[in-house]
Amino acid sequence: MPFNLESFAGNPKEELSTLRYATKQDLCDLAEKCNIVVDPAYVKARLLSNFLDYLINQEIIADDEVQALRIAAGVLPPVPVDTEVEKIRLQLQLERVKKETTERELYLEEKEREAREKEREAREKEREAREKEREAREKEREAREKEREAREKEREAREKEREAREKEREAREKEREAREKEREAREKEREAREKEREAREKEKKETIERELYLEEKRAEAREKEREAEIRHQKKLQELSLSNRKEATLPATFEVLKASKLVPDFDERDPEVFCQNFEQIAETLKWPVEFWSLLIRNKVKGKAAFVASQLVSENDYTVLKKTLLDAYSITIKGYRQILEILLKLSIQLL
Template structure:
């Protein structure tokens, strides 16, 4: 069996070592990175290996007993090894002593550095104290200069007053001359005004012509839009009629009425094209429209969520993807989450309702429909329902908030008070606590042409009429 140096133990036995051949000893020396000559005798190789391994501390000194009996050589090598070991120990001691001296030198250097830093900090403190003294002295000098300047300023004011009196006398003379010049300029200005009015009249006539052209273009666009809408409605009616004829002939797809395996499956794909389009700007109108179509076509309610998700876009599509599987299958839960994602706070709906104005491209009927929808959304967000008293409180509280101090208005809006008298009580408490005058006007009062001014009485009547009409429309809507 070939000798493997890697398998030779770190502390082999004497028998194992003596049994090694010269080639094995050379392999062992090469494995431990020992420098040996290949022309040495076996005994010399054994002595060299033992000497190197004992010198490195890999084997203990008992390994010297493994050598063949040549007492003189062995003793000499032992002595040589001991001398080398002692020299190595002394060298290590010298290195340790040198490291200690280096550490002490570094410590001394750090102490000196700390002392320099402390000295520098003391010097800095003294410099700052000196700067403070100088600042104090500078402040005293500044006060003295201010006093002197104040005296000089009083003298200058006295001189200026004398000059002012003299100037006033001169200005009175010049004022008479300016008045005469102003009368001449007014006459010239009147002539220029007449000329401007003529120019403005011509420009107004040109603007009227352009507006008429725009109105004509808007009417054409409106007619085209109404034609497209009528065409879509006709196509929808045709689809409904076709579906009704298919049901009468028995060709319409059957509905899901149970869960037995023998029943036919309701084909969703054939009805997806009849689902109304979804618009993120008209989310509240989509669901009533969809439910009306679904009931007219007898779509099973368990298939409503599948049909609705086929037309969802934007935020509604993200909500559908985020809902768990059990909630995705519930139409009412899906409807609730989508409406909640697109709804605004009641104050936002109120401001939209109040601030909506008719656009030039919009007919009065279209604008009335927009106003009605905004009013309905405001009432729904406040939970008015069909209760007249709740609607009455809503209008009164909103009107009350517009007539009080701005701070009280913000406070009531934050508290969301639903009742008029509760709002009035809380307003009085807030006014007393924050020392706001009872009769103090709103910080942003309405203009004379507003709802409460004399000049704005017509506006007040018009707005009251619009509110009365909207209220009647709300109460007349079928449940």
């Protein structure tokens, strides 16, 4: 029965018979666990004798209970009688026990070695069997692959032969078609040059007409803008005279000075212009009744034309809505034109 340090420490009296199988290191660990001072250089028999004396002194076991263990472990007990016969008997008994213990340990070691060797051989044979099985499957797969490749090559050979005959027929057909295409190509080339010449002339004519049309439209737009500006200025003058007749401006608000602080009007984004104007007017606390008058002095282009149509309207909210509505219609119109041009370009492609 093998020695176990934890089991022996828990029940030394029951596990006493296993102490004979303890190694020198086991006895040193056991002595350290029981706080017994020993020299690691002691031989195993002396370590065992010291530990047995400790068990007897602690009254854990009786002296007669360890007598057989001393003999089995090679530790001579105290000789009760000083006789040579008893000494020889005990010596012979000790040597016999030592021999039996040594033979048993050698036997166990040999059995353990044989078991490990058999286990290693079994694993090796199992590995070789798996390797042979894998090689057999690999050879079978290679054989099937070669057979498939052979059939594939035979099929390819027949296919190539058929393709060669087909290519020969196609070559004669292509040669005939090539002569026909060459004749058609010369004809198409002549037609292409003629069409290209006509296209260049047509494009040049359309470019000139388009430039003339755009220039005419730009001239008309400039003329309309100039006329709208003139009408706007006239109505502003009339409005200014009318306002001077109807009411007197408060002494604390100077319209001329305030008009210099109004931001410039940008036709590309009239909404931002209105937001900036309202922020300045609210910050400087300008009277709301003068807001429409201040805006009329700054707008231009299409906004000036719209403002001139509302010369009698002094409500800033109405004037602002009218201006934004006028420019929103223009933006919508531009989007419609762009969508039409995009559809035409897609159709031409």
